[in-house]
Amino acid sequence: MAAKRLIVVVESTAAMGPYWETILRDYLDKIIRCFGENVSTVQNSSSSVEFALVSYNTHGCYSDCLVQRTGWTRDPDVFFLWLSSIPFSGGGFNDAVIAEGLAEALMMFPNSQSGDPNQQNVEIHQHCILVAASNPYPLRTPICVPQLQNLEQSETIESFPGNCLYDAEAVAKAFPQFSISLSVICPKQLPKIKAIYNAGKRNSKAADPPVLAKTPHFLILISEGFREAQGVLKVGEGNSSVSESEK
Structure with missing residues (x-):
């Protein structure tokens, strides 16, 4: 069994602060515990579970650092401690550097390119959860991302290795090109955050799975490839985080 990995990419601006305890308690803690269950009893290192954290802020003088990252840990308790210790500050009225945060996560995952992003029933072992409370920075900026191999003619310019503005x-x-699922947790119904989730879907035509959310005003979008998170959040058994009237 291949190693399973989870990176949580968290906005560390002051805008996230009031919501963080709820997000950590009602969503991330459950996902982490489920994803890392029985880790201590696993004897074969090839079936290990690893966690990592990326935090991002905004451009501007009120932000000490745009993006920060941890190493990998196999201990869910250590990972939870990292999440509990994030300092939330800065941001102001600036949009967050979500692109840089996601790119940092991409670079941390081992490169395992997928043959067909639209292929169904593919077991995914690498997952990323974006936790955002602000809109993304609107302009394209120079960002380092892994290079894709064997590009098809139908690929968009955003995927071209020679393009460094994202x-x-x-x-x-x-x-999806690298077999990584992308899920989103946002304490607000921000269309631009949902657009990021839609852009990262393995199957662009797949319907958004509903989540039994304790906080209906939150935007909770769990990738269809992240089965552990879907199970622990009881995806499909409750109301969607977005009501029909809001779609």
């Missing part, structure tokens, strides 16, 4: 949606489009 926005958040362009970076999100690379996730």
Whole structure:
């Protein structure tokens, strides 16, 4: 069994602060515990589970660092401690550098390019959860992302290895190419955040799976490839995080 990996990409601006305890308690903690269950009893290192954290802020003088990252850990308790210790500050009225945060996560995952992003019933072992409370920075910026191999003619310019200017949606489009699921947790109904999720879907035509959300005003979009998260959040058994009237 291949190693399973999860990276949580968190906005560390002051805008996230009021919502973080709820997100951590009601969503991330459940996902982490489920994803890492029985890790201590696994004897074969090839079936291990690893966690990592990426935090991102905004451009401007009120942000000490645009993007920060941890190493990998196999201990869910250590990972939860990292998440619990994130300092939320800065941001102001600036949009967050989500593209840079997602790109950092992409670079941390081992390169395992998928043959067909639209192929169904593919077991995915690498997952990313974007936790955002602000809109993404609107302009394309120079970002380092893994290079795709064997590009088809139908690929968009955002995926071309020679193009180094990306926005958040362009970076999100690379996730299915590398067999990485992308899920989203946002304490607000922000259309631009949902657009990032849609850009990172393995199957662009697949319907958004509903989530039994304790906080209906939150935007909770769990990738169809992240089965552990779907199971623990009881995807499909409750109401969607977005009501029919909001679609």
